[in-house]
Amino acid sequence: MGKKPSVAIVGAGLAGLTCGTALKGLIEDIKIFEKNVIPGGRVGTFRAGDYEFNNGAQFFTVNNPLFWNIVSAWQTEGIVRPWDGWIVELQKGQVINSDMSTQRFVGVPRMQVIAEKLALNCDLVTSSNISELERQAGGGWRLFNERGDYQGAHDIVIIATAAHQVADLCRAISTISKPAENVDMTVCWTGMFAFEKTLNIPFDAAFVLDSPLSWISRYRFNGNDNEADCWVIQASPEWSQQYAASFRGRVMHALLDAFWEATDLGASQPVSASVHCWKHALPINPISEDSLFDEPEAIGACGDWCTAPRIEGAVLSGFSMADRVMKYVNKNYD
Numbered sequence: 001m002g003k004k005p006s007v008a009i010v011g012a013g014l015a016g017l018t019c020g021t022a023l024k025g026l027i028e029d030i031k032i033f034e035k036n037v038i039p040g041g042r043v044g045t046f047r048a049g050d051y052e053f054n055n056g057a058q059f060f061t062v063n064n065p066l067f068w069n070i071v072s073a074w075q076t077e078g079i080v081r082p083w084d085g086w087i088v089e090l091q092k093g094q095v096i097n098s099d100m101s102t103q104r105f106v107g108v109p110r111m112q113v114i115a116e117k118l119a120l121n122c123d124l125v126t127s128s129n130i131s132e133l134e135r136q137a138g139g140g141w142r143l144f145n146e147r148g149d150y151q152g153a154h155d156i157v158i159i160a161t162a163a164h165q166v167a168d169l170c171r172a173i174s175t176i177s178k179p180a181e182n183v184d185m186t187v188c189w190t191g192m193f194a195f196e197k198t199l200n201i202p203f204d205a206a207f208v209l210d211s212p213l214s215w216i217s218r219y220r221f222n223g224n225d226n227e228a229d230c231w232v233i234q235a236s237p238e239w240s241q242q243y244a245a246s247f248r249g250r251v252m253h254a255l256l257d258a259f260w261e262a263t264d265l266g267a268s269q270p271v272s273a274s275v276h277c278w279k280h281a282l283p284i285n286p287i288s289e290d291s292l293f294d295e296p297e298a299i300g301a302c303g304d305w306c307t308a309p310r311i312e313g314a315v316l317s318g319f320s321m322a323d324r325v326m327k328y329v330n331k332n333y334d
């Protein structure tokens with residue numbers, strides 16, 4: 001073909017950012033389009049006045065050797081560290097198990113830093129919600145955002161969003177849209193509460209059993225010089241599904257009540273209270289293919305819904321996508 005290809009990546013979560021970073025240096029023209037004002041997707045920070053919280057992923061684990069290498073590099077850069085918090089299992093106010101054997105990592109000072117750091121390597125266009133991909137007669141794709149603004153033409157498009165958004169964007173490409181539309185996602189109501197004084201809770205985080213909640217975690221952040229005790233509370237997938245359409249105020253009170261019951265503490269009034277509903281939190285049935293790529297159409301897709309419902313899954317899927325794009329480029333371009 002004699003020309004260098006250009007690549008557009010839709011979505012600046014960890015899968016898209018990993019793919020973009022891995023292709024950098026090999027492909028000159030890569031743009032990542034993100035609908036939000038900041039990158040990170042489900043690895044997010046929520047700010048409420050003076051307080052901040054990890055409102056999506058709380059920590060990550062490492063199994064795959066390639067991911068170990070990446071995490072070692074992140075550790076060297078100082079953006080992640082092993083989590084030394086005390087994590088327990090909690091049942092009706094009782095600690096029934098203390099899980100100190102699993103090695104967990106957290107972003108420093110917050111989870112979103114991992115995405116922010118990767119984004120520094122990328123040509124990122126934020127606040128651009130890609131709503132249409134138009135195939136060009138001579139090859140390549142024209143991108144448009146939801147306002148109808150033209151976002152350029154690109155030889156290769158990678159969709160690195162949650163599964164339902166992949167299916168919406170490329171309905172006509174059945175090799176990608178069909179597997180994506182079969183993936184179901186959990187719902188997750190998340191509460192973020194700050195209390196003026198430290199609560200009498202000895203552990204840092206807990207998996208909660210027999211409760212509307214599945215996880216509670218104390219969140220420490222640098223700017224917190226007013227002694228507030230900040231907690232992230234995640235409802236179970238079953239409870240979240242049942243209350244998916246409920247009013248925020250109702251959910252907030254229900255989450256707090258469940259928190260007091262789970263910790264066996266007397267209720268106290270938070271100084272800051274917020275809730276967020278992740279309508280597409282975790283893929284229940286990932287497709288078990290690291291990434292998808294339709295060579296004739298020059299379009300691919302990646303994300304945790306391909307591999308496993310966690311940060312490791314998203315990063316490995318992004319890497320697999322980059323590898324497939326490189327092989328395609330080597331075959332089809334000089």
Ligand SMILES: Cc1cc2nc3c(=O)[nH]c(=O)nc-3n(C[C@H](O)[C@H](O)[C@H](O)COP(=O)(O)OP(=O)(O)OC[C@H]3O[C@@H](n4cnc5c(N)ncnc54)[C@H](O)[C@@H]3O)c2cc1C
Pocket residue numbers: 010011012013014015016033034035036039040041042043055056057058059060061128129130131160161162165188190234278280281282302303304305308309310311312313314
């Ligand atoms: C509440 C919660 C708790 C979690 N806890 C953990 C945990 O403790 N440990 C762990 O390892 N994992 C956890 N996870 C899972 C982890 O966050 C995800 O697996 C991972 O972040 C997925 O990354 P991704 O890049 O595949 O997708 P996403 O992070 O969803 O990224 C997709 C990106 O695409 C953007 N986008 C979507 N559509 C468009 C469009 N049309 N145009 C432009 N941009 C678009 C989105 O805004 C988003 O930024 C949790 C997830 C949630 C929701």
